[in-house]
Amino acid sequence: MVRELVxxxxxxxxxxxxxxxxxxxxxxxxxxxxxxxxxxxxxxxDPVFPPWMLNxxxxxxxxxxxxxxxxxxxxxxFAPEDVVWVRESFEQSIAPGPKxxxxxxxxxxVTEARSxxxxxxxVYYQPDKAVVALPDSPVVGASSFEELRQAxxxxxxxxxxxxxxxxxxxxxxxxxxxxxxxxFQAMQGDxxxxxxxxxxxxxxxxxxxxxxxxxxxxxPPDENDRGHGLLFEKDNPLVDWVNEALAAVIxxxxxxxxxxxxxxxxxxxxxxRE
Amino acid sequence: xxxxxxxxxPWSTALGDPPPPAQKTLSLQERWIPLGISxxxxxxxxxxxxxxxxxxxxxxxxxxxxxxxxxxxxxxxAVLRGFWTNLAVWGVVLCCIAVWALVLAVFRSLSGPWFAxxxxxxxxYIDLFRGLPALLLVLLFGFGIPALQIPGLPRTSxxxxxxxxxxxxxxxxxxxxxxxxxxxxxxxxxxxxxxxxSQWQTLRYAIVPQAVRNVLPALLNLAVALQKDVAxxxxxGVRDAVREAQIYTARTFNYSSLVAAALLxxxxxxxxxxxxxxxxxxxRDRRLQRTL
Numbered sequence: 379m380v381r382e383l384v385x386x387x388x389x390x391x392x393x394x395x396x397x398x399x400x401x402x403x404x405x406x407x408x409x410x411x412x413x414x415x416x417x418x419x420x421x422x423x424d425p426v427f428p429p430w431m432l433n434x435x436x437x438x439x440x441x442x443x444x445x446x447x448x449x450x451x452x453x454x455x456f457a458p459e460d461v462v463w464v465r466e467s468f469e470q471s472i473a474p475g476p477k478x479x480x481x482x483x484x485x486x487x488v489t490e491a492r493s494x495x496x497x498x499x500x501v502y503y504q505p506d507k508a509v510v511a512l513p514d515s516p517v518v519g520a521s522s523f524e525e526l527r528q529a530x531x532x533x534x535x536x537x538x539x540x541x542x543x544x545x546x547x548x549x550x551x552x553x554x555x556x557x558x559x560x561x562f563q564a565m566q567g568d569x570x571x572x573x574x575x576x577x578x579x580x581x582x583x584x585x586x587x588x589x590x591x592x593x594x595x596x597x598p599p600d601e602n603d604r605g606h607g608l609l610f611e612k613d614n615p616l617v618d619w620v621n622e623a624l625a626a627v628i629x630x631x632x633x634x635x636x637x638x639x640x641x642x643x644x645x646x647x648x649x650x651r652e
Numbered sequence: 653x654x655x656x657x658x659x660x661x662p663w664s665t666a667l668g669d670p671p672p673p674a675q676k677t678l679s680l681q682e683r684w685i686p687l688g689i690s691x692x693x694x695x696x697x698x699x700x701x702x703x704x705x706x707x708x709x710x711x712x713x714x715x716x717x718x719x720x721x722x723x724x725x726x727x728x729x730a731v732l733r734g735f736w737t738n739l740a741v742w743g744v745v746l747c748c749i750a751v752w753a754l755v756l757a758v759f760r761s762l763s764g765p766w767f768a769x770x771x772x773x774x775x776x777y778i779d780l781f782r783g784l785p786a787l788l789l790v791l792l793f794g795f796g797i798p799a800l801q802i803p804g805l806p807r808t809s810x811x812x813x814x815x816x817x818x819x820x821x822x823x824x825x826x827x828x829x830x831x832x833x834x835x836x837x838x839x840x841x842x843x844x845x846x847x848x849x850s851q852w853q854t855l856r857y858a859i860v861p862q863a864v865r866n867v868l869p870a871l872l873n874l875a876v877a878l879q880k881d882v883a884x885x886x887x888x889g890v891r892d893a894v895r896e897a898q899i900y901t902a903r904t905f906n907y908s909s910l911v912a913a914a915l916l917x918x919x920x921x922x923x924x925x926x927x928x929x930x931x932x933x934x935x936r937d938r939r940l941q942r943t944l
Contacts, residue, residue: 472905474717475710491904495717532889536902553809553889554899560795564889567799569809612713 404619407456411615413480418456420447421482424465427558428582429640430485436463442578442640443483446502449632453623468536472496477611481620485576487538488607497610500621502633504605507542507597508580508647511572512565518594523547523652532561532570538603539574546600547574562588578641596649720908727900727909734896735916738882741814741892745882746875748818753825754864758855760826761833774826781823787884789816794888809888817885821878828870832863869932876921876928893917 403409413419422443425434431441439448439458451461464479471482474495481499488498509526511517517529523546532553533540543549553570555561562583564570572594575583580593608624610617627633705711759767760774781789794813801807836859844854864871886895893913900909 468902472902474714474907489903491906495905535895535898540899541903554886554891554895555889556887560887560889563795563799564809567795567809568801568807569798569889 405454407454407460409616409619413478414462417460417462418451418454419462419464419479421464421466421471421477421479421484423468423471423484426484427579428586429578436465437461442503442636443485445636445640446627446633447483449627449636450620450623453627454619471609477614480614480616481608481610483608485579485606486609488604489538489602495612497612497614497617498607499610499617499624501605501607502624502628503637503641504599505576505578505641506599507539507574508577508593509572509574509595509597509650510580510583510591511594512591515571515594517572520595521648521650523650526572526650529571530569532564532573534558534561537575538600539576542574542597542600542603545602546597558583562591565591577643581641581643593643593645593647596647598649598651717905718907718911720906723900723904723906723908724912727897728912730896730900731893731909731913731916734891734893735913737890738879738892739920741810741885741890742879742882745814745817745821746878749821749825749878750871752818753822754829754860756822756826757829757833757863758860760830761855761859762851764851778823778826781820782827784820786817786820786881787887789820790884791887792816794885810885810890813885813888813890817878817881821874821881825871825874828867828874829863832865832867832870833859835866836862865935868935869928872924872928872931876924879921879924880917 403415404411407418408415420436422431422436426436426441426443427434429441430443432438433440436444436447439445447461448458451458468484468486471477471479471484471486472495485505486498488501492498509517511529515529517526520526520529526547527549530551530553531543531547531549532555533543534557535554540552540554543552553564555564558575558579561570561573565573566588574597577593577596584591584593608620610620708714756774756777759770760778762770790813793816794809797805797812798807798809806812840858840862841854844858849857883892883894886892886898891899893916894910897909897913901907
């Protein structure tokens with residue numbers, strides 16, 4: 379009788395042990411809920427741009443967003459070499475269906491509507507918006523939204539820049555391009571007068587990509603745009619763990635340091651408030 | 653099968669005459685059974701497809717993300733506004749193509765040594781513009797030419813991207829016209845010559861009208877294809893239906909706006925397809941000299 383029970387007990391014991399060990403592995407690099415246990419799989423754009431990531435090389439660790447990811451991975455217990463980067467377009471990273479990564483980072487803005495389809499981490503950065511234009515543009519020297527509305531505007535599809543132009547500045551006929559290169563191509567071809575981008579992007583564009591363009595004004599934030607967050611598959615169980623690590627990283631001043639290193643300019647730019 | 657079968661034919665059996673041909677009337681059974689089979693098979697095939705899709709555990713989420721009525725309604729005004737742009741561009745571009753492609757086809761069909769440069773130009777033109785992806789042309793023209801800032805020329809991306817579409821599609825349409833012209837019987841040319849018509853008059857009165865009638869279905873087919881390719885203009889900043897749908901999708905991560913745009917395209921292209929069928933059928937009836 380006892381002898382017959384032994385295998386049963388053993389099985390029960392084994393099952394309990396497995397359950398315990400699985401639970402014990404949660405919130406460690408071998409967490410079974412990870413896309414690839416043992417690795418932190420992070421998706422980002424292709425290509426990636428400074429100052430968010432330098433040299434189109436996420437694994438290089440130079441840049442605001444990949445710097446943040448490596449700090450976050452260390453906080454979660456991953457060695458730097460355990461961070462695996464997946465490159466995909468913005469369209470691919472928001473496509474429905476199972477995701478091939480743990481989370482995506484690509485200056486993705488957290489909004490109410492998007493939260494119904496995917497899950498976001500807490501916000502890690504809230505950039506200002508900046509007006510970028512060529513020196514002979516009519517928006518240079520503008521001091522009110524009313525004056526800005528006289529210009530021809532362009533923006534990139536899929537960004538909150540377009541929403542900002544339509545909702546905050548009240549511009550209805552914004553030309554929409556596939557990517558930032560198209561926007562600046564149109565600007566240099568005198569098809570549009572100006573665009574709005576996040577200030578860090580604006581700093582980089584005016585310093586490196588299109589040196590003849592300049593930042594003509596800073597704009598007030600949009601309440602509906604809560605800032606950048608990490609993007610997870612809807613209801614991904616890792617979110618709480620990542621959010622705690624993110625909070626700890628922000629607490630330590632890592633984001634502040636990265637901001638000072640990568641995202642600030644030193645020139646004084648006029649602000650337009652209304 | 654009339655009269656006596658010849659000797660040695662399989663019909664000359666001991667039974668004598670061959671069996672009479674079957675009656676042409678269908679019994680109720682014969683009429684309804686095939687219909688029943690069709691209905692049942694359609695129901696089974698599409699029913700099982702619906703079950704397969706509907707039983708997937710992801711289906712409710714896909715339904716929310718792709719076939720969400722409220723999202724479609726929300727996106728619809730913008731998508732419709734973009735769709736008017738599509739239709740307007742399509743109409744203008746189509747008229748330009750109809751004319752320019754015919755000019756190209758005529759150039760190519762001219763005979764005589766004086767017209768050699770024109771023929772050469774057309775051959776090179778068609779090879780070039782048929783060999784390049786329309787998207788590339790739209791990008792090069794839509795961004796490149798306005799950036800040149802040539803005085804006196806229009807500077808909008810819309811104009812130059814539309815021009816790129818005209819140049820590209822005309823190469824295809826010219827070949828369609830040409831095949832129609834070559835299908836006109838050689839006797840027509842000879843007859844025109846016999847009447848003393850010049851080369852131009854022959855083309856104008858004999859060849860081209862028949863050629864156009866011959867290839868009208870093929871041209872309408874190109875028109876349907878063009879209607880959808882107008883969406884390419886979105887790469888140079890034109891906000892057409894597809895782009896407006898993309899904007900909504902990017903804003904909300906909900907794809908229902910794309911389905912709404914798809915429905916709009918179908919609403920216009922399906923009647924056009926039926927019209928093409930009708931034209932083709934009337935044309936066939938005319939050529940086979942059937943009377944109604």
